[in-house]
Amino acid sequence: MAAYEGFAELETQGWSDNTISSGYVTMFSEASDMAIPSIVSQVENSSRVLDLCCGQGNVTEALAKAGHTVTGADFSAKMLSHARRRFPTGDFIEADAQNLPFEEDSFDSVVCSFGLMHVPDQPKALSEIRRVLKPKGQFIMTSWCGPDVSPVFQVFYSSVQEHGDPSVTMPDSPNFHQFANEEMAKSILSDAGFEVEKQEQLDCSWVLDEPGDLAEIFQNGAPRGGYLLSQQPAANNAAIKAAVAEKVRSRFSEGDKWRAPIPASLIVARAN
Numbered sequence: 001m002a003a004y005e006g007f008a009e010l011e012t013q014g015w016s017d018n019t020i021s022s023g024y025v026t027m028f029s030e031a032s033d034m035a036i037p038s039i040v041s042q043v044e045n046s047s048r049v050l051d052l053c054c055g056q057g058n059v060t061e062a063l064a065k066a067g068h069t070v071t072g073a074d075f076s077a078k079m080l081s082h083a084r085r086r087f088p089t090g091d092f093i094e095a096d097a098q099n100l101p102f103e104e105d106s107f108d109s110v111v112c113s114f115g116l117m118h119v120p121d122q123p124k125a126l127s128e129i130r131r132v133l134k135p136k137g138q139f140i141m142t143s144w145c146g147p148d149v150s151p152v153f154q155v156f157y158s159s160v161q162e163h164g165d166p167s168v169t170m171p172d173s174p175n176f177h178q179f180a181n182e183e184m185a186k187s188i189l190s191d192a193g194f195e196v197e198k199q200e201q202l203d204c205s206w207v208l209d210e211p212g213d214l215a216e217i218f219q220n221g222a223p224r225g226g227y228l229l230s231q232q233p234a235a236n237n238a239a240i241k242a243a244v245a246e247k248v249r250s251r252f253s254e255g256d257k258w259r260a261p262i263p264a265s266l267i268v269a270r271a272n
C-alpha cells in the first residue's frame, strides 16, 4: 500500500475541489502571501528556480518579477488555472512533487512555499528536489508553526478537541508542523542530503472583519481543515465554529477588526 493513502486522497481531492481551491486563493493566502518577501530575499541572484507546489502562482510571479527564470509546478489543474489567470506569462507545469518531470541538475534553487506538508511521501519529494537541483543548489521552504507557537492553530485545534465528534479523525499523515520544529527539520533535511543554513520565524496573520471568519477560512480554504469541519455532525460543526469565534473575539481584537496571528517557519537549506 502507498504511504499515507487516505491522506493522499484527501489532499488530491481537496486541491481539485472548486470551493477549497478558490477559498485558499481568496481567503487563506492572505496569510501565505506575507511570507513572499522573505522567500524572494533568500534566492540567490539570477537563478533558474523551480517553485514547487506553486498553487496560484503567487511566489512564481514574485520571483519572476525579481529577475529569476522560474517554473511553477503543482499537481492540481485547478490551482494551476488560478496561476495562469494571475500570471499569464508565467511558465507553469502540472507535476507531482514525488515524481518531477525534470532532468537532474536543472535548477539553481527550489522553492516550496507551504507545500511540502501536503505531500504524503516527503522523503521521496525531497529526493526529487535534490535530484533536480544543481550541486550546492538552494532549497527554500516555508511551513506553518504548530500550536505550541501559533495562536491560530492553538485556537483551531483546541476548539475541535473541545467540541468535535471524537469519531471524526484525520487519516494518518506526516506531522503537519514538523518542519517548523528546528530539530525535526534539521534531521529530515539532513537525511535527504541537505544542510540547513538558516531557519527563522515569519509573522503572518489574517485581518478578520468578523470573528467567525477564521473557521470559514479553515472550512473552505484548506483541505485538512475542510475535512475536519465538514465531517462533523451539524451540532458539533456549529459548536466548534462558535468556540473559534469566541476565542478570536477575546484574544485577537485590533480596533474594530481582529488580527489572527499564524506564524510561519522559513528554512534555507543547501544540497550537500
Ligand SMILES: C[S@@+](CC[C@H](N)C(=O)[O-])C[C@H]1O[C@@H](n2cnc3c(N)ncnc32)[C@H](O)[C@@H]1O
Pocket: 011, 015, 024, 029, 032, 033, 052, 053, 054, 055, 056, 057, 058, 059, 073, 074, 075, 076, 079, 095, 096, 097, 098, 112, 113, 114, 115, 118, 119, 120
Ligand atoms: C497551501 S498551497 C500553497 C500555494 C502557494 N505555494 C502559496 O505559498 O500560497 C499548497 C499547494 O501544494 C499543492 N500540492 C499538494 N500536494 C502536492 C503534490 N504532491 N505535488 C505537487 N503539488 C502539490 C496543492 O495543489 C496546492 O496548490
